[in-house]
Amino acid sequence: MTAVSPTAPQQKKQPSIFSRRFRRSTPGKVGAAIVAVFVLLALLAPILKPYDASSDRNYRLNLKPPSVAALWDKDVAEEYRDPVTGQVNPWSHLFGTDNLGRDVLTRVWHGTAISLKVGVVSTVLALVIGTLVGVLAGYFGGWFDSVTGYLSDVMLAFPSILLAIGFASIFSADNPPLLVSAINSLFVLNSPQLVTAMLAVSLVQIPVYMRLSRAVVLGLREREFVQASGALGATQIRTVFKHVLPNSLSPLIVQGALSIATATIEVAALGFLGIGAQPPLPEWGTMISDSRQYYVDSPWTMIFPGLAIFLTVLGFNLLGDGLRDVLDPRSTQ
């Protein structure tokens, strides 16, 4: 018993360094809180307020301002007065309604799950593919390194949104390829166009991870523990996956959090340009795109979806900064 006890606190130390450093990072805490709130909202949406975007219409209440205004504004109160009971409920449409009389709050709320799924899935795909290619290129070098380096040079020469537009316009929505339909049903997105946009954004991010992981591996390759692994007779594949890869994860995780933010903005931008999610899907970028005809008189149709994008992206950016404080302290000032 006594021989075991000294090692026990040693093992517990590892996670506590992480959480102790993370708790000292204000951006990290704020970011984690924002992200947690949005994840919670996304999970609760289908339970608390089931929603069917395709049947949601209410022509009596179209383009009405946020209903709280009824508390001080008589005109707004008049618009929200129930014709049968004569009652006014100032909490019925907190974010107002859009051109089809749909509750903006409900739609923004249900858009949360879409944006989170799309941001996370596209980032994870890019991270896995890009890291794998980059690690192999960095570790083995040679022609594989040259070819992948050249490919990432070519891809990085395009403004990312234009490259994403190019990728997204290749696939036909009526007859989506197997990969698109598979991802579509796997993540219950119900929109092949959205999946296409997501893949496009993901593809654009791949060279970023290729470069990053390659650079990290180049630094690791000559370190003693990697050479020791080879000297002990480990195969190269084993060395890469057991020793090199786990030690190069920190900067990749930091970049991952930051690129969920980028991916969220870019998918919304594609939706705004009419290439991503299609109406009536409550995707935030598409909602802002819809509002362009009405926002002059009904700014709430544009303000709230945009605010949701902004807050989500802010949350992931802060979380990324916080993770950098923790995992990569040398790079922070």
Added chain:
Amino acid sequence: MGSYLIRRIARTLLVMLGISLLVFVFVRSIPGDPATAMLGERATPQAVKNLRTQLGLDKPWFFNPTNPLDAQYPKYVSALAKGDLGSGIKSNIPVRDELGSRFPATAELSLAALFFALVIGLPAGILAALRRNSVWDNLATTISLVGVSMPVFWLGLLLSYFFAVKLGWLPPSARLGNESTLQPITGFYVLDGILRGSPADAWDALRHLILPAIALGSIPLAIIARITRSSLLDVLGQDYVRTARAKGLSQRSITLKHALRNALLPVVTVIGLQAGALLGGAVLTETIFSWPGIGSWVYEAISQRDYPIIQGGVIFAALVVSVTNLLVDLSYATLDPRIQYR
């Protein structure tokens, strides 16, 4: 320097070739036949076939066994090398001409956005580094965080709503007022107004430029402020800065003469990298502000599936990005004499 220059330019040309290949394959993978798109759905099969022959679409993509150069890609690359990008399907105007006439609009907007980003971002970053952990530092950090988190298209709509619709201070769209009679010389309307000796026109053009430039400049601003801060902090911690301080130089002199110049190298890199971001952001910004540049043109082409325009616009954007990166790489030697190209 000489051999480095040649290798660097060769690399840029190779990347351009890769770009042309990628765009070529893209455009041909887009569902739908360009000949059918040009003639409309009701065209006879014979007419479609004739047009396909005329456009060279019946040829193999990369390699023709009977005549190796008689294939689509070699022809396309040789046309590209001559600057021929084809013509728009709907308008039938050569893509090159339209690119030329729209480029000044995008360039004016991008330069104005970059100017805005530098004028705010650079001092903010410097101030934040000099007064570390002060109110100014927190303010600069917050601004840069908000800047990178703000979707450009939403910021554009917000600016347009508050400053054009609500307050009526600035115009919401276009480059000039309706009654303007400005005759362009350079295509940069603010400059043209001055050159024509008409301050009213220059002012009109400037007022139209402000909102789109702020929207487009928000992300570069954030990035420039952030990089300037961290780079200057890094330099201020170096030994030679301590030496300069030890020999009694004023803080002002240390900052301006010793630290700033060295701290600007990463900032220049980042400014160069913004070329791509500005052109990408122009698609969104120009669409919102009805700015008649390349971005809004490409956006319209996407919705109309006008492939030669998409192809031309994308290749042009990639060319601008590659050339900017080349210039940035070459400018290092001027900024930091220690860098020797071999």
